[in-house]
Amino acid sequence: MMMPRLEKATFLLTVFCVASALAARAQTVSTILTFTSSTGGNANALTQGTNGNFYGTAEQYGKNMSGTAYEMAPAGNLTEVYSFCSQPNCADGGGPVAPLLLAGDGNFYGTTNGATVGLPGTVFKVGTGGQLTTLYSFCSLPNCADGSNSTVLVEGRDGNLYGITAAGDTGNHCNNGNSGCGTFFKITKTGALTTLHNFCTFKTCADGSFPGTLMLATDGTFYGTALEGGTSSACGIFGCGVLFRMKAEGTLLLAYSFSSALGSEPNGVIEGSDGNFYGTTLIGGANDQGIVFQYTSSGTLNDLHDFCGTSRLRRRRQPGGRVGAGHRRQLLRHNK
Secondary structure, eight states: OOEEEEOOOOBOOOOOOOSSOOOOOOOOOOOOOOOOTTTOEEEOOOEEOTTSOEEEEEEEOTTTTSOEEEEEOTTOOEEEEEESSOSGGGTTOOOOOSOOEEOTTSOEEEEEOOGGGTSOOEEEEEOTTSOEEEEEESSOSGGGTTOEEEEEEEEOTTSOEEEEEEEOOSOSOSTTSSSOOOEEEEEOTTSOEEEEEETTOSGGGTTOEEEEEEEEOTTSOEEEEEEEOSSOOTTGGGOOOEEEEEOTTSOEEEEEEOOSTTOEEEEEEEEOTTSOEEEEEEEOTTTTSOEEEEEOTTSOEEEEEEOOTTOOOOBOOOTTOOOOTTTSOOOEEEEO
């Protein structure tokens, strides 16, 4: 059986500075909850429910040491909703690395990445009362053609769920040679999964490899970033990463290749109210410490800010790595 393995990147951030002076209003930060090994660790972003409480996932720890889903009141009172790996052989998955999605039907949906428990990951539905339904288990097809190590879910205009996997696909054509380069998929709320695109299908992985983020734009198409791939040779054989745009049926509309000078290893993208898209890269730019970028509706990428040269953000490169969940730096590799 093909088993995934988690290889975390090592990041050392000792000094972070901003090259230009930025005016900001004074903010007061209050800690309302401190996670412990019993409540979960490495928590992901929160999603507010219809009752005003917040719901989230933690990748690690909890009762079964495989992550949790939880409910938190605004005052910080936390209630565990589900502890992953509660079923035999961790059939319910473990290691969720993305926020929960509150879908239009009122249910919460999410994914387990699976790498922390040696499994390829799942898509699940969970109720506030703790009832968890596994909708799909990845790597169910030969050679993991359906993908493995899923991250974020997005609800499409058609009511179906869309997502990406960081590894797995129909061939061994990726830069690391053995784990597959990731997929873009659709899954119904009853668990029928369709693979819409296999990354690194194009020559030199021009469409990207190891995707980590996905979002639904106002025009109904999906934008996302892939850590590696692209046509630039400035980053060596791995490529510098790609900003991609997909139709809901999987047609690739855009694959912008990053270069070292304008950033590399993109780490997520959001849509601005001006119709442009904004994001960051982990490295590259004038100081090789990453940039804040704008991608315009006319197809131009602008470097808005170079993170300063006195920061010390170092990443231990691993073949087949990718940045996961768009908000946390973590490497995944699926070995066959």
